[in-house]
């Protein structure tokens with residue numbers, strides 16, 4: 357390879373040059389090799405994926421679909437119609453994304469420029485700060501309290517004239533708890549764009565979607581990655597005021613959601629009862645696991661409304677437990693506040 361020239365490096369935007377790499381989930385082959393364990397023995401818990409996989413109807417629908425040589429509909433007509441039936445808001449309030457990650461990215465590209473900031477309620481999902489930084493903006497971290505509830509007073513103090521959005525993950529990844537509706541209303545009353553990420557809605561059963569009728573500055577994000585087992589096909593949705601959705605349609609890459617994802621989504625929505633039964637099974641297992649973890653004297657699990665559980669371990673033992681489980685083929689995520 358020729359040397360990467362100074363000139364090229366220098367011409368890259370400074371905030372891009374300084375970016376870190378997002379720690380995503382690794383392919384199962386990589387995990388298997390690391391643990392020295394066959395692929396089918398690997399237990400992947402670090403992506404909050406669906407262990408049941410997609411609906412069996414998905415493979416059939418993909419096999420039968422005749423038009424993969426066509427581009428997807430840039431206006432997402434059929435897709436928005438189907439999503440509208442699912443979330444209960446008009447199709448012109450909805451945009452489908454290549455995963456909800458793409459919608460986070462598009463929203464920040466619309467609102468956050470160099471020097472601007474977003475408010476991030478930490479600890480939380482890593483894509484929000486990364487998305488803001490890619491736009492040259494900054495993520496201002498407002499720490500949650502000791503129960504990981506959001507702290508309205510601290511949030512209000514952190515808001516500046518350059519604050520373009522407040523991101524509220526509900527239930528929050530990785531803590532599993534939810535904000536109260538009253539707290540989110542208070543954030544919406546600031547008039548700033550409030551993005552409520554409901555990636556785990558189907559596990560919590562609680563949504564702020566109905567508030568769209570009251571607040572033009574609310575965006576609700578959902579994904580089919582977790583409950584419907586479509587993480588690998590990449591499809592999520594944003595619901596928002598129709599004027600904002602209209603503007604977002606012009607920012608959107610024309611063919612952002614591929615036809616396989618669209619076909620899979622429509623097949624999944626037709627198979628909702630079976631998929632929701634799996635969600636119930638996961639919730640049941642979550643609560644059973646919670647009891648088992650709670651019975652270990654050194655482990656303190658936090659109550660969760662999602663499909664994962666955050667546990668506190670004795671000071672300094674986290675990395676050892678994490679590594680020990682990795683070596684046995686059980687992959688988790690770890691955080692430290694030190």
Ligand SMILES: *Cc1c(COP(=O)(O)O)cnc(C)c1O
Nearest residue numbers: 455456457481529555579581592
């Ligand atoms: C998994 C996750 C997403 C990503 O969803 P995709 O639709 O797969 O991009 C978004 N937000 C949170 C909080 C998540 O945990």
